Amino acid sequence: MAIFSNLGISNLPIGLLAVFLIGTAAVYRLVLIIYRIFFHPLAKFPGPKLYAATYFPYLYRNAIRGTFAKDLLRLHMKYGPIVRVTPDRLSLEGTVGYPQAFARRPDQEEYAKIPETYGFAKPIGIMVAERDDHRRQRRLLSHAFSEAALAEQETYIKYYVDLLMTRLKERAEAGAAPVDMVQWYNFTTFDIIGELAFADPFDSLQNSKYHPWVKMIYSTVKSSRQMLFFVHYRYLKPFLMTRAMQQNAKNRAASVQLSATKAEKRLAMEDDARRDIMSYVLRYNSNDEKGMTHEELTTNARSLIVAGSETTASAMSAITFHLLRNPHVYQALVDEIRTSFAAEDEINMKSVAGLPYLNACIEEVLRIYPPATTVPARSCPGAMLDGKYVPKGTIIAISNWATCHNPRNFWDPETFAPERWLPAAHPRYDARYASDDHTGFRPFSYGPRDCIGKNLANAEMRLILARLLWNFDIELIEGQDDWVEKQRVFDVYEKGPLMVRLRRRCVA
Ligand code: HEM
Numbered sequence: 022m023a024i025f026s027n028l029g030i031s032n033l034p035i036g037l038l039a040v041f042l043i044g045t046a047a048v049y050r051l052v053l054i055i056y057r058i059f060f061h062p063l064a065k066f067p068g069p070k071l072y073a074a075t076y077f078p079y080l081y082r083n084a085i086r087g088t089f090a091k092d093l094l095r096l097h098m099k100y101g102p103i104v105r106v107t108p109d110r111l112s113l114e115g116t117v118g119y120p121q122a123f124a125r126r127p128d129q130e131e132y133a134k135i136p137e138t139y140g141f142a143k144p145i146g147i148m149v150a151e152r153d154d155h156r157r158q159r160r161l162l163s164h165a166f167s168e169a170a171l172a173e174q175e176t177y178i179k180y181y182v183d184l185l186m187t188r189l190k191e192r193a194e195a196g197a198a199p200v201d202m203v204q205w206y207n208f209t210t211f212d213i214i215g216e217l218a219f220a221d222p223f224d225s226l227q228n229s230k231y232h233p234w235v236k237m238i239y240s241t242v243k244s245s246r247q248m249l250f251f252v253h254y255r256y257l258k259p260f261l262m263t264r265a266m267q268q269n270a271k272n273r274a275a276s277v278q279l280s281a282t283k284a285e286k287r288l289a290m291e292d293d294a295r296r297d298i299m300s301y302v303l304r305y306n307s308n309d310e311k312g313m314t315h316e317e318l319t320t321n322a323r324s325l326i327v328a329g330s331e332t333t334a335s336a337m338s339a340i341t342f343h344l345l346r347n348p349h350v351y352q353a354l355v356d357e358i359r360t361s362f363a364a365e366d367e368i369n370m371k372s373v374a375g376l377p378y379l380n381a382c383i384e385e386v387l388r389i390y391p392p393a394t395t396v397p398a399r400s401c402p403g404a405m406l407d408g409k410y411v412p413k414g415t416i417i418a419i420s421n422w423a424t425c426h427n428p429r430n431f432w433d434p435e436t437f438a439p440e441r442w443l444p445a446a447h448p449r450y451d452a453r454y455a456s457d458d459h460t461g462f463r464p465f466s467y468g469p470r471d472c473i474g475k476n477l478a479n480a481e482m483r484l485i486l487a488r489l490l491w492n493f494d495i496e497l498i499e500g501q502d503d504w505v506e507k508q509r510v511f512d513v514y515e516k517g518p519l520m521v522r523l524r525r526r527c528v529a
Pocket residue numbers: 147148149159214324325326328329330332333336391392393396397464465466467469470471472473474475477478
């Protein structure tokens with residue numbers, strides 16, 4: 022109350038005092054809004070005024086409604102490659118963001134990761150570590166993702182792709198009832214990465230059902246996103262925090278615990294005959310300051326599972342959807358796969374890497390349906406972007422979705438056209454796509470923190486797709502045209518089932 026007596030208002034009646042306080046708060050908000058819209062250093066960047074004035078529209082659409090990742094296309098089409106989306110946040114198209122902010126910046130301060138956006142309290146682990154710590158961990162992990170390591174891991178990957186084929190053949194033979202491909206791709210990618218990171222698959226393919234941890238993972242990612250809303254609007258928590266959100270938050274805690282237990286189990290193993298990701302890290306990990314700490318090892322094991330499964334399964338689900346909706350593309354890919362090999366056992370990671378149309382289909386799905394719709398945000402160190410100064414501490418994030426769907430960057434962007442990625446010498450090359458601007462197409466991000474698992478992801482996608490189309494004729498069950506359109510995004514796509522009918526192909 023000393024403050025009130027200093028202001029000389031301690032003797033005001035309580036009602037008047039309340040009016041005074043509310044009035045002061047309202048004037049403060051008004052002045053703040055005017056400042057943010059007209060005088061803030063980011064005022065020179067275009068965007069809706071409401072977004073510049075308050076965090077609410079961005080946070081509500083992003084964290085609660087899950088529509089913001091796709092809304093960004095409209096904003097970028099209207100305002101250009103840089104749009105102000107909150108008082109202190111800019112959304113960038115990849116055409117500006119990748120070359121100007123994400124590229125290597127030797128001798129300059131980096132655009133730093135923001136641990137809270139991942140739900141991390143501390144900068145531990147490769148995803149959020151600061152520059153030097155990141156470099157050390159990345160160097161150690163990169164042994165496990167080299168071409169040579171990938172070749173050694175093929176045995177594990179092949180085992181699960183074989184198992185997927187077996188399970189799908191069982192389904193096809195049991196009367197061609199429709200199957201949900203989202204679920205089967207999830208089973209496969211989680212089993213593979215579980216085997217590679219923990220030496221412990223989730224046995225989803227074995228049991229033909231979700232492991233509870235895998236089932237939880239989507240809700241744990243969603244929970245991290247939703248909680249960001251309540252960081253800004255704590256007082257709305259009792260009104261907007263639904264039972265489902267509370268359950269998501271509990272799932273997140275359980276999932277962190279389970280992955281720590283699995284990682285501990287792997288670290289306790291003495292099996293140096295294994296050639297999984299951990300075996301490489303441990304082989305090069307020393308006990309001096311260049312190695313990874315125990316906490317980093319366990320945190321990274323979980324990060325690999327989250328980063329390496331959902332993303333690849335999303336891309337696989339979407340490629341299936343787009344192929345089946347575009348029969349001429351489906352047929353061209355089937356023809357390439359079925360004429361390139363004499364027998365199924367010729368299909369391996371090396372032999373599929375050279376199939377141009379298959380590679381073009383994968384590039385195209387990563388464009389039209391980038392598994393990371395928005396690349397994790399960074400904090401600007403104070404730098405020029407597109408000729409304008411962006412102050413230190415401004416949050417920037419690149420929208421892959423807006424970049425890849427903007428007709429300024431890609432001709433006929435809503436059409437699934439693998440032809441745009443073919444070399445001019447290919448018989449299916451189509452010159453209409455020659456004007457596409459590929460600068461902003463970086464589905465695996467760019468620079469020193471780009472995706473370490475991109476070779477693994479591409480290898481998995483090529484192998485699964487080639488084996489699938491070798492073995493089956495596939496048909497989309499009707500009534501699913503809006504499968505992509507209706508998906509919301511909470512960092513990852515909220516995918517519904519993708520129902521297809523599989524028929525075993527008759528091989529003479
Ligand atoms: C289609 C599949 C995938 C896509 C589209 C994808 C995309 C991405 C993106 C956009 C990033 C963020 C980079 C940044 O913040 O600048 C990332 C990081 C990362 N990804 Fe992937 N990813 C995929 C598969 C995988 C796989 C299979 C693994 C490994 C098992 C993996 C492991 C990682 C790791 C460890 C990071 C952090 C790298 C670092 O900070 O140095 N990803 N990925």
